[in-house]
Amino acid sequence: MFQINENYLKLPGSYLFSTIGKKVREYSAANPDKELIRLGIGDVTLPLAPAVISALHDAVDEMGNAATFKGYAPDLGYEFLRQAIADNDYKARGANIETDEIFISDGAKSDSGNIGDIFGPDNKVAVCDPVYPVYIDANAMSGRTGDYIESLGKWSKVIYMPCTEATNFAPELPKETPDMIYLCFPNNPTGSTITKDELQKWVDYALKVGAVIIYDAAYEAYISEEDVPHTIYECKGATACAIELRSFSKNAGFTGTRLGFTVVPKELKCNGVSLNSLWARRHGTKFNGAPYIVQKAGAAVYTEEGKKQTKEQVAYYMNNARVIYDGLKSAGYTVSGGVNAPYIWLKTPGMMTSWEFFDYLLDKANVVGTPGSGFGPSGEGYFRLTAFGSYENTVKAMERIKKL
Amino acid sequence: MFQINENYLKLPGSYLFSTIGKKVREYSAANPDKELIRLGIGDVTLPLAPAVISALHDAVDEMGNAATFKGYAPDLGYEFLRQAIADNDYKARGANIETDEIFISDGAKSDSGNIGDIFGPDNKVAVCDPVYPVYIDANAMSGRTGDYIESLGKWSKVIYMPCTEATNFAPELPKETPDMIYLCFPNNPTGSTITKDELQKWVDYALKVGAVIIYDAAYEAYISEEDVPHTIYECKGATACAIELRSFSKNAGFTGTRLGFTVVPKELKCNGVSLNSLWARRHGTKFNGAPYIVQKAGAAVYTEEGKKQTKEQVAYYMNNARVIYDGLKSAGYTVSGGVNAPYIWLKTPGMMTSWEFFDYLLDKANVVGTPGSGFGPSGEGYFRLTAFGSYENTVKAMERIKKL
Numbered sequence: 089m090f091q092i093n094e095n096y097l098k099l100p101g102s103y104l105f106s107t108i109g110k111k112v113r114e115y116s117a118a119n120p121d122k123e124l125i126r127l128g129i130g131d132v133t134l135p136l137a138p139a140v141i142s143a144l145h146d147a148v149d150e151m152g153n154a155a156t157f158k159g160y161a162p163d164l165g166y167e168f169l170r171q172a173i174a175d176n177d178y179k180a181r182g183a184n185i186e187t188d189e190i191f192i193s194d195g196a197k198s199d200s201g202n203i204g205d206i207f208g209p210d211n212k213v214a215v216c217d218p219v220y221p222v223y224i225d226a227n228a229m230s231g232r233t234g235d236y237i238e239s240l241g242k243w244s245k246v247i248y249m250p251c252t253e254a255t256n257f258a259p260e261l262p263k264e265t266p267d268m269i270y271l272c273f274p275n276n277p278t279g280s281t282i283t284k285d286e287l288q289k290w291v292d293y294a295l296k297v298g299a300v301i302i303y304d305a306a307y308e309a310y311i312s313e314e315d316v317p318h319t320i321y322e323c324k325g326a327t328a329c330a331i332e333l334r335s336f337s338k339n340a341g342f343t344g345t346r347l348g349f350t351v352v353p354k355e356l357k358c359n360g361v362s363l364n365s366l367w368a369r370r371h372g373t374k375f376n377g378a379p380y381i382v383q384k385a386g387a388a389v390y391t392e393e394g395k396k397q398t399k400e401q402v403a404y405y406m407n408n409a410r411v412i413y414d415g416l417k418s419a420g421y422t423v424s425g426g427v428n429a430p431y432i433w434l435k436t437p438g439m440m441t442s443w444e445f446f447d448y449l450l451d452k453a454n455v456v457g458t459p460g461s462g463f464g465p466s467g468e469g470y471f472r473l474t475a476f477g478s479y480e481n482t483v484k485a486m487e488r489i490k491k492l
Numbered sequence: 493m494f495q496i497n498e499n500y501l502k503l504p505g506s507y508l509f510s511t512i513g514k515k516v517r518e519y520s521a522a523n524p525d526k527e528l529i530r531l532g533i534g535d536v537t538l539p540l541a542p543a544v545i546s547a548l549h550d551a552v553d554e555m556g557n558a559a560t561f562k563g564y565a566p567d568l569g570y571e572f573l574r575q576a577i578a579d580n581d582y583k584a585r586g587a588n589i590e591t592d593e594i595f596i597s598d599g600a601k602s603d604s605g606n607i608g609d610i611f612g613p614d615n616k617v618a619v620c621d622p623v624y625p626v627y628i629d630a631n632a633m634s635g636r637t638g639d640y641i642e643s644l645g646k647w648s649k650v651i652y653m654p655c656t657e658a659t660n661f662a663p664e665l666p667k668e669t670p671d672m673i674y675l676c677f678p679n680n681p682t683g684s685t686i687t688k689d690e691l692q693k694w695v696d697y698a699l700k701v702g703a704v705i706i707y708d709a710a711y712e713a714y715i716s717e718e719d720v721p722h723t724i725y726e727c728k729g730a731t732a733c734a735i736e737l738r739s740f741s742k743n744a745g746f747t748g749t750r751l752g753f754t755v756v757p758k759e760l761k762c763n764g765v766s767l768n769s770l771w772a773r774r775h776g777t778k779f780n781g782a783p784y785i786v787q788k789a790g791a792a793v794y795t796e797e798g799k800k801q802t803k804e805q806v807a808y809y810m811n812n813a814r815v816i817y818d819g820l821k822s823a824g825y826t827v828s829g830g831v832n833a834p835y836i837w838l839k840t841p842g843m844m845t846s847w848e849f850f851d852y853l854l855d856k857a858n859v860v861g862t863p864g865s866g867f868g869p870s871g872e873g874y875f876r877l878t879a880f881g882s883y884e885n886t887v888k889a890m891e892r893i894k895k896l
Contacts, residue, residue, distance in 0.1 A: 197779065
């Protein structure tokens with residue numbers, strides 16, 4: 089008799105955003121007259137930039153013509169896109185990343201879920217707490233997390249690095265030595281960042297203890313302050329210890345268009361084996377490329393027009409972030425994030441738990457947010473709002489919240 | 493110190509088609525004046541059908557407009573596409589598959605690689621020999637295949653089901669009982685098929701021994717004979733033992749557009765646990781949907797126009813298959829396949845190995861094919877040609893081969 093992967097049975101409940109989706113659908117069904125404002129899931133609302141739309145139309149036309157039709161893409165992705173990434177995201181920031189260290193994918197969620205494939209089952213994993221659930225769930229599926237302890241809301245073998253008010257919502261070097269360290273800056277869900285000097289400490293630490301850093305930089309486009317690094321490869325030695333995950337979802341609104349990439353430097357090795365070659369093998373075996381038309385759309389993001397237009401979109405969302413930040417402040421909430429990130433992290437009022445506040449906000453203000461406890465035990469008593477709504481809805485949501 | 497997944501180190505050489513690509517690039521570089529005809533990799537050459545192109549343009553316009561812009565897709569994929577699939581691919585064939593048993597993905601390669609995630613590490617895997625390399629490589633990466641025995645070209649723990657001239661290039665029920673059985677009909681690489689009655693025997697066998705069948709039906713659109721099943725769910729009891737993988741690559745030319753789906757029936761269980769729920773969890777955690785525009789393109793394949801146009805494309809390729817089949821026959825080769833599949837399977841002439849014939853054909857006829865031995869030890873002495881070239885090139889390739 090065949091056996092399933094028993095690790096799946098250890099996973100508590102369902103994926104956070106599926107649960108929220110279900111709750112919202114049920115509320116809507118029961119209250120069809122209520123107009124909900126969704127500031128929960130990190131999904132964008134602005135349409136794709138004109139330069140991207142135009143590139144998509146052109147690429148679609150190419151696909152309709154025998155002379156320009158494209159079949160299977162090169163394993164790592166099209167050179168035109170990898171070159172644009174290498175030039176704009178790395179060389180321009182002083183980071184020497186080659187095109188064959190860049191792997192085009194269908195998005196950072198797939199990559200952050202799949203990257204564990206190339207690592208052994210006994211690696212000790214360290215994550216921020218609170219944290220993007222995919223890092224933990226994917227490791228749980230691979231049997232790397234031990235057992236889930238319901239009473240603590242924690243996995244027995246995972247090293248949790250609390251990011252609380254006391255630590256300025258950034259992690260501190262863990263006491264127990266990890267093998268794999270997941271870092272995400274600008275952080276999801278707290279919206280916090282660290283400086284380049286602070287990130288350098290993590291790189292130095294990883295090199296010292298022989299850990300690999302999985303660095304999620306999906307929100308780098310939202311950085312507004314000077315000393316915050318846009319890529320971990322701005323740090324010395326990072327190419328020998330870090331993998332970087334990137335996405336087009338938040339800088340160019342590709343949440344429904346699907347494009348991302350992962351950087352695995354050739355210098356990153358384990359006992360002489362290059363992780364670049366392992367990921368290349370995984371990529372070539374279990375994946376068949378992002379669509380040509382979407383890769384062309386991605387390249388359009390790096391054109392002069394594309395840069396200008398997507399920068400305006402980011403500015404639009406960051407204006408929303410300011411509206412939320414200021415609105416909550418003036419309503420008496422304790423708030424952080426929102427300066428270098430599209431996420432605002434607030435303390436729930438009174439003694440409300442995160443889920444109690446979720447229900448309260450849904451019911452009383454018809455605003456959907458994300459319960460902090462869904463991201464880990466240290467998120468309890470916190471709540472995440474995103475700046476990805478429309479300006480009008482964001483203003484309206486704040487008006488409703490102020491009236492509570 | 494972090495550890496890698498040691499299973500990757502057991503993999504011999506590189507992915508078959510990457511090796512072929514490298515050989516061809518090297519030959520082209522050394523012989524820039526030679527005009528190569530590529531009948532190797534199963535990549536299509538006809539442009540996307542007009543109905544698909546038109547749907548793509550419309551969907552791109554939707555993405556450029558705030559009112560119709562789409563962000564994250566529903567976890568399983570858009571209902572409009574899953575409904576079209578349920579109606580056309582299943583209900584129309586008497587198979588009762590519900591929309592929540594269909595998971596839209598970025599293609600069958602990803603799905604056939606990732607489906608192993610939901611199964612335990614100790615399952616005994618049975619594959620056809622020769623076979624699409626992804627099934628084995630993905631299982632090797634998960635540690636399910638034992639060690640690779642170079643001298644045999646086999647993995648120590650894998651059950652190989654020889655598909656040779658003696659078995660009419662179809663597998664026979666294995667002597668050793670497997671837990672996971674990979675079947676692909678119409679078959680890649682041999683182009684063979686089995687009848688519905690014969691497939692029913694596999695379903696009955698799987699139900700009897702408690703095995704799960706991973707059924708790859710990526711080539712079902714090429715079936716021309718009446719008694720060949722288009723889906724395994726035409727067989728009685730299959731919803732309790734089979735997962736089906738499907739692709740838009742070969743029926744609608746989506747190799748560079750990326751769309752596929754996997755059917756995991758709710759009835760398929762292991763000790764009371766529904767595999768549908770496990771795959772839903774995997775899908776929701778490590779994947780974030782196929783692009784909206786590509787899902788709209790997929791739906792266009794099921795419109796009256798789309799059906800007519802893609803049927804014409806399939807007919808075009810099947811005419812190529814006939815040209816290859818007849819051409820090789822008249823040149824004295826022993827040939828099979830090509831009737832219900834776009835693949836033609838030929839015996840290498842003289843005492844040539846598959847790779848010797850690959851080099852011979854590349855050098856003497858400038859035709860690229862795929863060595864049968866790349867698909868498994870029983871493929872040695874065989875060679876695969878595909879019908880996916882242009883008609884003109886296919887005719888020209890046959891003329892060159894006839895002259896050898």
